[in-house]
Amino acid sequence: MHLTPSACPAKSLGPAPRAPCIGRFAPSPTGPLHFGSLVAALGSCLEARHQGGQWLLRIEDVDAPRTIPGATDAILHQLEALGFCWDGEVVYQSQRLALYQQALDQLIASRKAFPCACTRRELADSTLAPDGSRRYPGTCRDGLRPEQQARAWRLRTEPGLITWEDAIQGVQQEDVFRDVGDFVLLRADGQYAYQLAVVVDDALQGVTHVVRGADLLGSTARQIFLHKALGLAVPAYTHLPVATNAAGEKLSKQTLAQAVDTQAPVSSLYMALCFLGQHPPADLAQASLPDIWAWSHTNWSQIKVPRAKALIAPAQMLHNSAI
Known part of the structure; x- marks a missing residue:
């Protein structure tokens, strides 16, 4: 399922045509x-x-x-x-x-995103990710308890190395699941995440x-x-x-x-x-x-x-x- 954003009717959130650069x-x-x-x-x-x-x-x-x-x-x-x-x-x-919300909806529909009720205080003891943030331990990835309410939405990550070659920095590798965990897509304050x-x-x-x-x-x-x-x-x-x-x-x-x-x-x-x-x-x-x-x-x-x-x-x- 891919999106067809109303604000950009000529494009869809699928593979875009590849221009020379x-x-x-x-x-x-x-x-x-x-x-x-x-x-x-x-x-x-x-x-x-x-x-x-x-x-x-x-x-x-x-x-x-x-x-x-x-x-x-x-x-x-x-x-x-x-x-x-x-x-x-x-x-x-x-x-x-609206385009970011449509992308989030796509991820939710495909079960690649899930609601999270964790507060910063609850994550304060988590291990540090390479960028200094707290690695998400997966607390809510199996579902919220009935008394809980979603504060944020996270992307469900999976184990495995992501490898790419940076034109200046050379070959890079990271296991997002291991090093970062399920990262935020929509923050608790209602702001869409940079990623x-x-x-x-x-x-x-x-x-x-x-x-x-x-x-x-x-x-x-x-x-x-x-x-x-x-x-x-x-x-x-x-x-x-x-x-x-x-x-x-x-x-x-x-x-x-x-x-x-x-x-x-x-x-x-x-x-x-x-x-x-x-x-x-x-x-x-x-x-x-x-x-x-x-x-x-x-x-x-x-x-x-x-x-x-x-x-x-x-x-x-x-x-x-x-x-």
């Missing part, structure tokens, strides 16, 4: 773009263009409590000022909730190549498992090195990462190219915005990207100053 950049509006976001945007854009494909823009605002007012407009302004051009209209997850939303969106948008930061490497096995549970084609995955501060902390709002300076777009792009191992010539740092983009499209090579999960960002980007 469709990439995407999917920031969360929790603040303006920082250098780490720029690296992910640039790497995903250049790889899609290098393969002669499309590059889509999606705002991942499905988690309403974390969305910061004005952040979406700030992100769009930054991308435009930096010279990014995307294909088609911007997609907003907050406008696609469900991103899989549905990638399928409906026909994404063939997911290029993003290595901080999301730990989500990939769950997403592959969910793609297969929904009968969807699995995209290729590429995880770029994450930009960190000098203490090794990923650049983020929590680590007070500075916003990318749109007043010096060429400097920002130049440093991102250097971070990604592209070795741009020194005089490119003083070039025009069209010139640096022309050089990037002509000379981009994913093979040159460092085979690392994390690298320290340039000091200039940590302090939001120009070269």
Whole structure:
């Protein structure tokens, strides 16, 4: 049983037609773009263009409590000022909730999803999953007691290794059942989980190549498992090195990462190219915005990207100053 979403009548939640390459950049509006976001945007854009494909823009605002007012407009302004051009209209997850519910309904109907009554306190003693979350011990997978009420919905996982080859990080393996357990699809607060939303969106948008930061490497096995549970084609995955501060902390709002300076777009792009191992010539740092983009499209090579999960960002980007 596959869905035919009313909001996207030309597509169904089955295997999407495979274009030569469709990439995407999917920031969360929790603040303006920082250098780490720029690296992910640039790497995903250049790889899609290098393969002669499309590059889509999606705002991942499905988690309403974390969305910061004005952040979406700030992100769009930054991308435009930096010279990014995307294909088609911007997609907003907050406008696609019915599609996530249809996917959940499909999983429920096929008995691949089940209701869970567990609270965080009840799971506090569970073992840790690789990403630091608590592994679900399977408490409710055989059904709720009569006095219990569902708080969340989880995907029923099964033992077995999921293996994939990441274009930068190499061969990866994870047993989702053993390492993570039955993971959440619909949270207790009524918010659809990131894992469900991103899989549905990638399928409906026909994404063939997911290029993003290595901080999301730990989500990939769950997403592959969910793609297969929904009968969807699995995209290729590429995880770029994450930009960190000098203490090794990923650049983020929590680590007070500075916003990318749109007043010096060429400097920002130049440093991102250097971070990604592209070795741009020194005089490119003083070039025009069209010139640096022309050089990037002509000379981009994913093979040159460092085979690392994390690298320290340039000091200039940590302090939001120009070269």
